[in-house]
Amino acid sequence: MSDFTNTDVQSQLAPSRIGQATVVEQSRAIAEVQAAIVVAQQCPRNIAAAIAEMRQVCGQETLAKKAFFRFPRGGTNVSGPSIHLARELARCWGNAQYGINELRRDDDAGESEMQAWAWDVEKNTRVSATFISPHKRDKRGGAEKLVDLREIYEQNSNVGARRVRESIFAVLPDWFIEEAKEICQATMSxxxxxxxxxxxxxxxxxxxxxxxxxxxxxxxxxxxxxxxxxxxxxxxxxxxxxxxxxxxxxxxxxFPSKKVTAAELTAGPEKSDG
Incomplete structure (x- = not known):
């Protein structure tokens, strides 16, 4: 009977050597999280001030013009509040963090494993989503494979931004988001x-x-x-x-062009009654 244990498996999967820079980064990350929690508890958000700042920035045309997105999907158009609005609302709300991490890249399979997250530090509410981002770009003739590193980075950033947006909106109050959308729409119009x-x-x-x-x-x-x-x-x-x-x-x-039917093409000019 084999004496191979789970500990042996973990030792083989783990890196054979952890560099000093990795240890320092791990310690820094832990200290940063602890500091964020302490600061959030000592300096809780002022909701009245957050609302006032949200109203002020959403009344600016510069933000309002970027506050909504619209793109085609499956023969219809999808629209909604954008990542630009989400980031600005998170800043106004305060004590909130968000980000996108590339957990793993597989160039052979042509995909990256990504994680998008948002964290209300004060309420300790965290939302995260792990997903696969294919190294492909949708085109009319079919998906185009990406091999250029810059194109892969931009693709991952674009896909990740949509997931970060949803994560941010998940930790913000609905009434806060809805009022911001209404103000931005009024500003845009x-x-x-x-x-x-x-x-x-x-x-x-x-x-x-x-x-x-x-x-x-x-x-x-x-x-x-x-x-x-x-x-x-x-x-x-x-x-x-x-x-x-x-x-x-x-x-x-x-604004698609109006299609002309075969009957309209073959039909002659209309005759007047005169």
């Missing part, structure tokens, strides 16, 4: 600027003209004439405009 709604509608139409999008296309998108657009409609248009500008979606995806 220009409601807080004091401009009349008609002026802001005209500005939105002009902005889309730079992409070659007509008023008719915008009205078809919102399913109502421009004279009846609401604050919410303007907010949606500005999210679309920002997503087109950053390359998350294309003009063709948001």
């Amino acid at each position: 220009g409601k807080s600027s004091g401009k009349p709604l008609e002026r802001r509608v005209a500005d939105a139409v002009q902005a889309f003209q730079g992409f070659g999008v007509t008023v008719d296309q915008l009205e078809s998108k919102l399913d109502r004439p421009s004279g009846k657009w609401t604050e919410k409609d303007l907010g949606e248009l500005l999210v679309i405009h920002g997503s087109i500008k950053t390359g998350e979606v294309t003009v063709e995806q948001e």
Whole structure:
């Protein structure tokens, strides 16, 4: 009977030698966590101040324009609050940490094992997600394999940012997030600027003209004439405009050309009654 034990397995799996730098890093990480807990207990968050700062930063156009994302998936468009908004809300809320770690990279399998996490240090509430990030980029003709180290890094960062965003929102109060979204939408639509709604509608139409999008296309998108657009409609248009500008979606995806049927092509010009 073999005397091979679990201890033997662990000794073979563990590194044969741990360098001094590794030991120092482990000690530093432990001390950093302990210090964060002590600081959070000694300096608890001021919720009133957190709300005030959130309202102030969400009223800034610079953040509002980056507060939402929009991209195509499965023939539809997915939208929601962005990682930029999540990070800013975590900063305003205070005593919160978050991050993304690459646990393992397998170049032979073409994938990385990643972990995204967020931690409310004061409440000791931690959310984490471990997932596999394939070294591939989705394209219309099929997935493209990535081999360049910089492209792999950017792919892992993009995938990880989405998981970090969800982790941050999981440790923040829902009411805090919802109010921030409402303020950002109002800021984006220009409601807080004091401009009349008609002026802001005209500005939105002009902005889309730079992409070659007509008023008719915008009205078809919102399913109502421009004279009846609401604050919410303007907010949606500005999210679309920002997503087109950053390359998350294309003009063709948001405003597809009207397909002409064979019957319309073969039909002759309509005859007048005169």
